[in-house]
Amino acid sequence: MRKSDKAEKKKILCIPLDPVHDFGLRMIKKKLDDAGHHTALLPPDLSIEEISEQISRMPYFDFILVSRTIGYGSAEILANFLDILDALKIREKTQIAVGGMGISKELAAEIGFDAGFDASTTPEQALAYIEGREYVEGPSFLGQERNGRTKRDLCQGFSYAVKDKLIDTLLEDIADQVLTWSKNKTTPGIERAKIREEMFSLTDENLAGQDRYRQLEKRYIALCDSSIQRAYMNSDFPPRIRKIPGTLASGLKEFVNRFRENASCRKPFGEKSAALLFAQIGSGSPIMDTAHIKVCEAMGIDGIITICPSSGARNEGLLKGLLNHEGDGTLLTVQNLVLIKQHLDKAVLWLVRAHRGLNGPEAVLYAGHLGADLSKLNFFYGSLGAGTDPARLIVDTIASLRYAASYNIAFDIPSNDELCGIPTYKSFAGLLVMAKISRKLQAKPILKPLFCYSPYIIFSGKMSDNFVDFNAAKIKALRSLINSPIWIGEPAGFMTHTEDRIQSAMTTALHIELACNLGVQAVTMASTDEAYSRGVINLNPRLDTMKGAEAVFRFMGKCRIEPTGAADILADELMKDIKSVLTRARDRKDLAQSIYEGTFGGKEDGVSPGRGGRGTLSEWI
Amino acid sequence: MERDDVFAHVLDGLDIETYFICRNEKEGRALAFALMTELGFQHGDVIMTEPVGGGVRVRMRAVIHAPNDRPGWLEKGQKEVDRGNEKKR
Numbered sequence: 001m002r003k004s005d006k007a008e009k010k011k012i013l014c015i016p017l018d019p020v021h022d023f024g025l026r027m028i029k030k031k032l033d034d035a036g037h038h039t040a041l042l043p044p045d046l047s048i049e050e051i052s053e054q055i056s057r058m059p060y061f062d063f064i065l066v067s068r069t070i071g072y073g074s075a076e077i078l079a080n081f082l083d084i085l086d087a088l089k090i091r092e093k094t095q096i097a098v099g100g101m102g103i104s105k106e107l108a109a110e111i112g113f114d115a116g117f118d119a120s121t122t123p124e125q126a127l128a129y130i131e132g133r134e135y136v137e138g139p140s141f142l143g144q145e146r147n148g149r150t151k152r153d154l155c156q157g158f159s160y161a162v163k164d165k166l167i168d169t170l171l172e173d174i175a176d177q178v179l180t181w182s183k184n185k186t187t188p189g190i191e192r193a194k195i196r197e198e199m200f201s202l203t204d205e206n207l208a209g210q211d212r213y214r215q216l217e218k219r220y221i222a223l224c225d226s227s228i229q230r231a232y233m234n235s236d237f238p239p240r241i242r243k244i245p246g247t248l249a250s251g252l253k254e255f256v257n258r259f260r261e262n263a264s265c266r267k268p269f270g271e272k273s274a275a276l277l278f279a280q281i282g283s284g285s286p287i288m289d290t291a292h293i294k295v296c297e298a299m300g301i302d303g304i305i306t307i308c309p310s311s312g313a314r315n316e317g318l319l320k321g322l323l324n325h326e327g328d329g330t331l332l333t334v335q336n337l338v339l340i341k342q343h344l345d346k347a348v349l350w351l352v353r354a355h356r357g358l359n360g361p362e363a364v365l366y367a368g369h370l371g372a373d374l375s376k377l378n379f380f381y382g383s384l385g386a387g388t389d390p391a392r393l394i395v396d397t398i399a400s401l402r403y404a405a406s407y408n409i410a411f412d413i414p415s416n417d418e419l420c421g422i423p424t425y426k427s428f429a430g431l432l433v434m435a436k437i438s439r440k441l442q443a444k445p446i447l448k449p450l451f452c453y454s455p456y457i458i459f460s461g462k463m464s465d466n467f468v469d470f471n472a473a474k475i476k477a478l479r480s481l482i483n484s485p486i487w488i489g490e491p492a493g494f495m496t497h498t499e500d501r502i503q504s505a506m507t508t509a510l511h512i513e514l515a516c517n518l519g520v521q522a523v524t525m526a527s528t529d530e531a532y533s534r535g536v537i538n539l540n541p542r543l544d545t546m547k548g549a550e551a552v553f554r555f556m557g558k559c560r561i562e563p564t565g566a567a568d569i570l571a572d573e574l575m576k577d578i579k580s581v582l583t584r585a586r587d588r589k590d591l592a593q594s595i596y597e598g599t600f601g602g603k604e605d606g607v608s609p610g611r612g613g614r615g616t617l618s619e620w621i
Numbered sequence: 622m623e624r625d626d627v628f629a630h631v632l633d634g635l636d637i638e639t640y641f642i643c644r645n646e647k648e649g650r651a652l653a654f655a656l657m658t659e660l661g662f663q664h665g666d667v668i669m670t671e672p673v674g675g676g677v678r679v680r681m682r683a684v685i686h687a688p689n690d691r692p693g694w695l696e697k698g699q700k701e702v703d704r705g706n707e708k709k710r
Contacts, residue, residue: 285688
């Protein structure tokens with residue numbers, strides 16, 4: 001039981017035990033006064049003897065709040081002060097607390113104060129202490145997560161109208177050509193997705209269903225690479241892949257429940273900024289991913305992108321089971337995704353990638369069936385920047401788009417081919433083609449230009465002065481061409497990061513602020529481990545950049561970053577060059593051949609079309 | 622509290638930053654690895670080295686729970702640690 005009754009208004013004496021500083025105590029005094037308590041504040045720079053003399057002549061106080069900013073010698077001064085209060089018999093009736101920049105809770109306890117507050121203490125916390133109640137920061141995770149907040153539809157309100165008539169005609173022609181070309185074609189990836197679709201439709205409640213499942217799995221395995229087949233048939237997994245024991249998954253459930261009991265969450269970024277912020281998470285373990293996700297959610301992240309390993313794009317077939325992977329991403333298995341989804345906050349958007357390899361249709365099917373909100377598709381990037389054969393990937397992507405449309409999940413079109421050396425205008429021409437094809441299939445695309453320092457940009461000197469103008473030009477150009485949602489990828493500020501965490505957090509935060517200023521719908525944020533590639537990304541580097549974003553949002557408020565006139569000139573150049581790429585592609589009348597021949601990026605840019613899955617197309621007769 | 626009990630609370634890794642007075646980056650890196658070994662961390666890396674003035678700024682990382690491990694924080698009944706606001710007088 002505390003010494004004072006919390007129902008009454010309290011009497012509090014505030015003492016700045018410091019030569020100069022009393023600002024913190026004045027803030028607390030105001031908070032207490034506003035709450036109806038009766039406070040008195042002594043001036044700073046009084047000696048302990050002077051303070052004691054004044055206190056001895058004052059009436060009774062429920063609390064004495066002492067502040068101390070200077071750290072050196074604090075312990076002795078404060079101990080001396082307490083001894084005097086003891087001698088005056090004040091401590092018998094009054095609670096004595098100490099706080100300030102020079103104080104830690106441990107020091108306060110060691111000296112013998114009733115309570116101690118450090119530099120992070122807020123006036124609200126001090127008020128809670130005085131009123132004898134527990135301080136709760138922000139809304140709790142308990143009960144309804146994020147207080148019933150709903151997910152934002154990134155595509156809402158966009159018509160996808162192409163504003164330039166000539167470009168619209170070019171895109172219509174290219175899209176019609178490729179849809180006609182792909183009409184009767186199929187691939188092992190599409191066939192596996194069809195099998196998986198039927199497997200999803202079965203229930204194991206009856207024997208007939210179980211038999212059918214086994215038959216389907218047999219057919220599925222026949223369409224997989226040998227390394228995947230061995231895993232299905234003999235549990236002989238590829239290197240660095242291990243089964244996760246079931247006990248760990250149940251332990252995770254208890255961990256998440258304990259975490260929720262203790263966690264408080266900050267306001268989501270989407271409520272503080274114009275754009276939603278996404279984090280990429282793929283440690284290799286769905287358990288570690290979940291732990292990272294829970295903390296990122298508490299920090300206010302709006303969306304999560306599950307990062308899968310590059311090997312998953314190179315092999316025919318996806319593994320099954322709850323699996324760990326010691327490598328570059330978390331394996332795309334139904335069980336891994338179910339585990340991640342199970343613990344995901346209901347208000348947080350979730351993206352499952354399907355963009356670059358031989359398992360696209362099945363990955364989009366997983367995304368749709370398992371409740372993801374978004375996927376990721378771009379055959380230009382997948383074939384020019386990630387090693388998959390263009391013809392194979394076009395056919396797979398068209399099937400993937402149909403799945404995305406049928407599940408009504410949006411998808412982003414990453415333009416990461418720019419990082420391989422492809423000029424921005426070629427990459428953007430690809431974005432627009434992808435968007436047009438998608439709309440013809442009733443899918444919902446989100447353009448994902450990069451804010452990056454790419455090889456093309458370095459060689460062309462387009463960012464020799466600043467990182468603002470050319471990034472602004474990219475958004476201006478896309479906005480002038482199409483009414484579409486835009487999401488800055490991936491992650492924002494790519495290749496501007498170093499292994500220095502301060503620099504890395506700063507460049508991420510500034511790129512996010514620029515993106516918000518330009519009115520985009522979402523941004524993928526890096527961690528401060530972005531430039532570190534010798535190990536997994538840890539949690540604290542994720543928190544670093546979120547703290548950076550918070551700080552820059554607070555700093556900028558409603559102020560804006562203003563690009564120079566160069567941004568308009570660069571945007572005009574981009575639009576002219578995009579038109580010329582699309583004209584060449586349309587006139588070639590064969591999009592796959594256009595990609596093989598380098599229209600969207602070729603040898604002069606340092607890229608070659610991929611070979612993964614080459615020769616696997618088959619045609620319906 | 623035992624060392625293992627403390628490490629069970631670490632989510633993934635432990636970063637250590639410092640500035641070494643040394644001749645060059647190579648020496649700074651070697652010192653960083655030596656420090657990690659001295660502190661008893663077998664699995665780790667030097668994340669960043671940056672020569673500044675007459676020394677090198679470094680950040681090291683010890684891996685406490687790799688993604689493939691069974692993390693200690695999944696276990697029930699972790700000891701609660703609180704050194705604050707304990708009245709000792």
